[in-house]
Amino acid sequence: MKRSERSMLATPVTRAPIATCAPIATRAPIATCATLATCVLIYLLIAVTLAGCGAGAASVTGAHRAPSPPPTATATTAPTVPTVHFTATLRPLNASGVSATARLDQTGNVLVVTLHATGLEPNREHYLHIHGYPDATVTCPVGSDGAISVDEGLAHVGPIALDLQPYPQVTVPGAVAWTHTYRLSPDDLYNITPLTGHVVVLHGLTSNGSYNRATFVACGQIQAF
Numbered sequence: 001m002k003r004s005e006r007s008m009l010a011t012p013v014t015r016a017p018i019a020t021c022a023p024i025a026t027r028a029p030i031a032t033c034a035t036l037a038t039c040v041l042i043y044l045l046i047a048v049t050l051a052g053c054g055a056g057a058a059s060v061t062g063a064h065r066a067p068s069p070p071p072t073a074t075a076t077t078a079p080t081v082p083t084v085h086f087t088a089t090l091r092p093l094n095a096s097g098v099s100a101t102a103r104l105d106q107t108g109n110v111l112v113v114t115l116h117a118t119g120l121e122p123n124r125e126h127y128l129h130i131h132g133y134p135d136a137t138v139t140c141p142v143g144s145d146g147a148i149s150v151d152e153g154l155a156h157v158g159p160i161a162l163d164l165q166p167y168p169q170v171t172v173p174g175a176v177a178w179t180h181t182y183r184l185s186p187d188d189l190y191n192i193t194p195l196t197g198h199v200v201v202l203h204g205l206t207s208n209g210s211y212n213r214a215t216f217v218a219c220g221q222i223q224a225f
């Protein structure tokens with residue numbers, strides 16, 4: 001047998017599948033069948049080839065299939081923590097002339113405190129605190145514009161529950177707007193809960209020519225709204 005004849009015989013058996021899928025389907029017209037046996041053989045080859053092509057097509061399609069959509073947001077998002085809102089109206093103590101409003105927005109362990117104050121001495125450090133006890137209620141000193149010592153003030157409002165640093169910086173007389181966000185530790189949360197049992201206090205006043213950074217200058221009860 002000549003080499004060209006051997007290669008012609010070998011070709012259909014070894015080369016038919018995958019690489020020539022589409023051409024084979026269009027390449028085997030009935031008219032080309034020389035005998036019934038040849039036709040059967042050709043159709044068997046076509047059937048086997050198409051089956052292989054079908055499998056290949058499926059796998060290719062699978063490989064290019066769009067990835068499954070990610071789980072919906074509702075399935076993975078933690079439950080929303082509500083924000084609770086509080087306010088405090090600070091009235092002057094020790095004839096300071098200081099007035100302020102504080103807003104407190106608490107979302108879980110995040111507390112945003114906003115303060116608008118007037119009458120604070122400029123270029124002085126003004127402590128800003130939440131005072132009170134855990135699971136108890138304190139109130140601001142009565143007779144708010146009278147002279148109240150630091151000890152008397154603390155007797156009313158209790159210890160510092162949360163030190164609101166960095167304190168407001170007042171560089172010029174007049175109003176000051178200040179806000180800060182705190183990420184509270186478990187101890188902080190314990191100390192300020194419930195907020196409605198606590199007060200906001202501003203400190204710092206010059207009296208008789210000397211500045212006392214602990215003197216109470218304004219106090220306000222925290223209320224929910």
Ligand SMILES: [Cu+2]
Nearest residue numbers: 127129160201
């Ligand atoms: Cu204080």
